[in-house]
Amino acid sequence: MSTEPDRLLAVEGLVVDYPAKGRGRPPFRALKGVSLSIGAGETLGLVGESGSGKTTLGRAILGLAPVTGGTVTYQDRVISGIGKKERRALGDDIQVVFQDPYSSLNPALTVHDILAEPLLVAGVCRTDAHRRVRDLLEQVRLPADAGERLPREFSGGQRQRVAIARALTRSPRVIVCDEPVSALDLSNRSRVLDLFVEIQERTGVAYLFITHDLSVVRHISHRVAVMYHGEIVETGPAEVVTRTPVHPYTQRLLLAAPVPDPARQARRRAARHRLAAGGPGRNP
Known part of the structure; x- marks a missing residue:
């Protein structure tokens, strides 16, 4: 599918260098001029083996990796290199779901408090925040009493649902999903993938879905980009790239x-x- 008319997020000629260990050694180039785009309501699957640079690309989009060259653009606004205050403001529009849901959730807070915190920080009143939390738990198919429990009381699949709910709290337009199902067993993986699809159909959110598994991106993606040694080596419709790659x-x-x-x-x-x-x- 073409995304040019409603291109939401674009990466153009992106270069990321990391300082090398040891004096006098050149920096390590993790990304070598990567370009891609994501349309509104689209899932772009980004696939590659460990060390290919796919997670670095996700982190660069989120402002968590140093950008040496090129740009990241959101709604025609360059967001690579913006300050911390502007980056925090982007939290309404760009969110993330990490691979390990447990390490990304505060173990000392109940699920309700984890989900309500970004709303309260944004100035939402407690009554409205409570109502929003109940709605989010329903969206991700967790029981009504889940809000009163701690993250450790849930299974891995349920914790990932909490992480998805947290990413949805402020109704973002883009979610970077960094290996969000790789730590789950096959049955939970399938259910969580179906949940991602259902949420997208209902909300129109766009995903950058990072994974090493072509079968996963075939299930969820509209288009696929393949990374190798910091470069995009193939891109195209998911059905084509995941079945008859070139x-x-x-x-x-x-x-x-x-x-x-x-x-x-x-x-x-x-x-x-x-x-x-x-x-x-x-x-x-």
């Missing part, structure tokens, strides 16, 4: 996904080894 690196990612047939799995493993042994996208 780039050898994407083909390797597809072949790495397990299948239940042992003979077919052995053939896929052999094909992956052949791709890794030569051609563009092989491991250094």
